Each structure stands twice: as C-alpha cells, then as structure tokens.
Amino acid sequence: MDEKKIEEELKKIWDETPISHTDDVKEASWDDFHFKAFPPKKQKQKFGVWRYVAAAAVLIFVLIGTGIYFNRGPVVQNIELASNVIENTTSKIKTVFLPDSSKVELSPNSKIRYANNFETNRKIEIEGEGYFKVKKDKNHPFQVFCDETTTTVLGTSFTVKSNEQSEVSVSLYEGSVQMSIENQDKKWILVPGETFTYGKNNTALVSEFNRFTDFDNAKLIDVSAYIKENYGYKMTLPQEYCNQKITVRINKKEDLKIIVQLISEMYNLNFEINEELKEVTFQ
Numbered sequence: 001m002d003e004k005k006i007e008e009e010l011k012k013i014w015d016e017t018p019i020s021h022t023d024d025v026k027e028a029s030w031d032d033f034h035f036k037a038f039p040p041k042k043q044k045q046k047f048g049v050w051r052y053v054a055a056a057a058v059l060i061f062v063l064i065g066t067g068i069y070f071n072r073g074p075v076v077q078n079i080e081l082a083s084n085v086i087e088n089t090t091s092k093i094k095t096v097f098l099p100d101s102s103k104v105e106l107s108p109n110s111k112i113r114y115a116n117n118f119e120t121n122r123k124i125e126i127e128g129e130g131y132f133k134v135k136k137d138k139n140h141p142f143q144v145f146c147d148e149t150t151t152t153v154l155g156t157s158f159t160v161k162s163n164e165q166s167e168v169s170v171s172l173y174e175g176s177v178q179m180s181i182e183n184q185d186k187k188w189i190l191v192p193g194e195t196f197t198y199g200k201n202n203t204a205l206v207s208e209f210n211r212f213t214d215f216d217n218a219k220l221i222d223v224s225a226y227i228k229e230n231y232g233y234k235m236t237l238p239q240e241y242c243n244q245k246i247t248v249r250i251n252k253k254e255d256l257k258i259i260v261q262l263i264s265e266m267y268n269l270n271f272e273i274n275e276e277l278k279e280v281t282f283q
Helices: 003-015 023-037 049-066 220-231 256-267
Strands: 084-088 094-097 103-106 110-114 123-127 129-133 142-146 149-153 157-162 168-174 177-181 187-190 194-198 204-208 212-219 234-236 245-251 271-274 279-282
Touching (some): 149 157, 149 168, 168 177, 212 220, 220 234, 220 245, 220 256, 245 256, 256 279
Antiparallel strands (some): 084 110, 110 123, 142 149, 157 168, 168 194, 177 187, 271 279
C-alpha cells in the first residue's frame, strides 16, 4: 500500500471521533497528527512501511483512549449522550423538536439521548418507541441507535421500536433508510411500506406492512373518529357535513395539518386548530 493510500485510510479512521468532539477539534488534531506522521519529503525516507505501522499504532491508541471501538463490521461508537436526555413519563405521546428541527413523537415510557452538537453530528439513541420525521441534510446523515441496530437516513419518516425482549423493529413510511447491525457487514435498504425486525436468535427480517388507511365512500364523520383515535384531536363539523361521503387514502403517520387542509379543500371549508384544547373546528 502506497503512502497516499495509507494516509487516506488513517484519515477515515480519525474522522470517526466520539460524538462529543466538534469538527474544529477533529480537524486540528488531524493536522497535528498528519504533520508528525507524514512530514514534507525533503529527502528519501529510510524507514519504509514501519513508520506507517507505528503511526497507525499511535492513532489506534489515541482513539481507544477516547472511547471508540473497532470491529470488522460497521463502526459502533460508545456515544456519550447524557448531555440531553428526554423521557416521556406520561401516558400520552410526547412531541419533541430536535435542534435540527427534526421531530420525534415519543411514546410513553420511552427515552432519547443526544449531544449538544446535534445539528452537525446527528446521532441519537432511543429506548422504547418513537416516530421520527427527519429534516433533510445531505451533509449530516441522521443516525438512530437502538440496541445493536443503527438506522441511517438523510430525510424521511419512520418508527423505531424496541421491547423488553431486545427485539428492534423499524418501519418506514417515507423516503429510504439503511439498516445495519453491530459486528455485521451486511446492510439492508428499506423502501416505504417495509419493516426491518431484528432480535430473536439474532436474525434480521424485512417484511411489508400497510402504511395507509383507506376510506372508500365513507362518511366524513368516520374520518373525524379516526383523527380522534390516532391524533387525540376532536374534529367538529357543520351538521350538514357529518354524513357527507369521502374517498381518500391517508398515510398512517401523516401530519394532522395536512389531513385537515385536504378536507378543507375538498369541501371548501375553513378550519381552525386549537392546540391547547386539541380541537379542529370546520366552518
């Protein structure tokens, strides 16, 4: 392996720093290391490959000291996320807006952790269940760690759920995600309508699920009942519209406001959403 190739490989390893390190710190430390390991070539080097072996040994020693662990599969970080811990101790879904404007609907008895530099290093751990709607950022992939699994996305919506038997399931509603498992090289790419399940006997399974709710010539009041059950909002309609018929397909994780706007446009109605009372009023 030539010097340029070795330098590139060491740079890749160096970039896998713990979540608590900023990009500036990372770059400064690399510049210092690079100058010492790869000095300007004033004359032909006599040390050969052993200089690079020694440099790699120093690099690995430094990284182990910071808490990074290496394996043959994907790099898994010993992430220190205690700086921001959000737990849902209520009996209702808790909506959390992350520093990058991504949204998490955190289920009861669930918890998430992330570090202060989340906007540039979007890594988050979850215990329990959460529905993620991720803001797109091609320069900063969004990663969700749950037990041994890692979900990597750029911008999409999905649920992550773990149970007491350490079984993890990821269901994709929009976009695409890449799934990986600690100490395994294989990766799985999900498309909308697929669920990735990992846990029992350390096996991974991809299966399909129905991500839509269909209303076929149903009464508008039936949609009202659906919104109440799934979003917790009471929907009030003018009496003459309650038995109006509607045919529509709704993404099960669609934003409430989009559903309300759709009904408003279909029936030429105005609406108001009261967040405090959790009511949607059409008129």
